[in-house]
Amino acid sequence: MKYSNLKTQSPNINFKPTIYLILCLFLCACKNRNYILYYNKVNEIDSIYRMAKQPEKAIKLYKPLFRKYRPLNQERHEEYETYIRLSDQHHTKFGGKKSLYKLIPLIAPYWEYKKQDPKLIKLYKKYGIDSLEMELKVAQWKKRLNQKLVDSFTVASMRDQNSRRDLNYQEITKNDKKNAELLKWMFKNYGFPSMQKIGLLNGDFFMPSGPILLHMADYDEYYPYFKTKILEYVKSGECPPRDYAAMIDRNNLHHKVPYTYGVYQGYENIKDSSIVNDNRKGIGLPSLTYRNKLAKDLADSLKTK
Numbered sequence: 001m002k003y004s005n006l007k008t009q010s011p012n013i014n015f016k017p018t019i020y021l022i023l024c025l026f027l028c029a030c031k032n033r034n035y036i037l038y039y040n041k042v043n044e045i046d047s048i049y050r051m052a053k054q055p056e057k058a059i060k061l062y063k064p065l066f067r068k069y070r071p072l073n074q075e076r077h078e079e080y081e082t083y084i085r086l087s088d089q090h091h092t093k094f095g096g097k098k099s100l101y102k103l104i105p106l107i108a109p110y111w112e113y114k115k116q117d118p119k120l121i122k123l124y125k126k127y128g129i130d131s132l133e134m135e136l137k138v139a140q141w142k143k144r145l146n147q148k149l150v151d152s153f154t155v156a157s158m159r160d161q162n163s164r165r166d167l168n169y170q171e172i173t174k175n176d177k178k179n180a181e182l183l184k185w186m187f188k189n190y191g192f193p194s195m196q197k198i199g200l201l202n203g204d205f206f207m208p209s210g211p212i213l214l215h216m217a218d219y220d221e222y223y224p225y226f227k228t229k230i231l232e233y234v235k236s237g238e239c240p241p242r243d244y245a246a247m248i249d250r251n252n253l254h255h256k257v258p259y260t261y262g263v264y265q266g267y268e269n270i271k272d273s274s275i276v277n278d279n280r281k282g283i284g285l286p287s288l289t290y291r292n293k294l295a296k297d298l299a300d301s302l303k304t305k
Contacts, residue, residue, distance in 0.1 A: 045065070184225070246264045
């Protein structure tokens with residue numbers, strides 16, 4: 001049998017479309033992560049560090065979580081900052097300068113407070129990042145804020161606060177309804193006005209999103225929309241679960257319904273804490289007992305500063 005001299009040729013395959021497809025799928029997967037799972041995992045890990053006093057175990061559990069999810073560094077938990085501090089204290093690799101640079105935008109909204117923390121500044125200096133460079137990074141972060149969204153939200157915040165200062169209920173209702181429409185416009189055009197988009201201060205004007213969302217609970221014509229829409233932003237990691245929970249609880253109060261989450265107006269009126277704790281876990285809030293521990297730790301830390 002005769003065999004022809006055949007030239008074996010490698011197929012001319014263009015890998016670029018495949019690489020782009022894989023990258024797009026990865027980015028979409030990251031974007032569509034449900035942050036309620038993240039919040040609950042943070043609660044679990046934080047309790048291992050804070051209550052079980054096992055910081056090294058907490059470090060090991062935080063590391064894969066921050067690979068899977070973009071860190072948030074929530075108020076009170078400050079999970080990404082805690083991970084970095086604990087890792088440094090226990091001589092565990094955490095990414096060094098790269099991770100410290102990633103932390104700066106997360107603490108930038110609180111920079112006026114954070115820059116007075118000598119331990120934090122010392123930690124950055126240890127890895128070759130001085131306070132002047134930190135200031136520069138914070139300034140760069142501020143320049144990246146969405147100025148149109150900042151301006152719009154400032155208008156809404158001023159309306160919200162000023163009308164309540166005078167206790168003019170007719171004016172309050174009129175301004176709240178204007179803010180409801182403005183929020184709907186923001187969501188449609190820019191998404192949720194998170195601190196990473198608008199910061200926390202505009203000059204000396206303090207403008208967290210929580211109070212405005214809370215007041216949306218007062219209007220049954222708007223409440224169903226906000227109840228659904230804000231939950232989407234809780235899941236995307238843009239709206240703190242506590243702000244959503246306060247809005248729901250306030251509406252419950254108007255309709256004489258038992259508290260769902262036990263966030264608005266204290267905890268003394270909760271009849272069944274087990275149901276409330278299940279509800280809290282459903283949106284990523286810590287249990288009532290653990291919430292009290294977080295509040296106490298925060299109060300204690302403020303006393304020592």
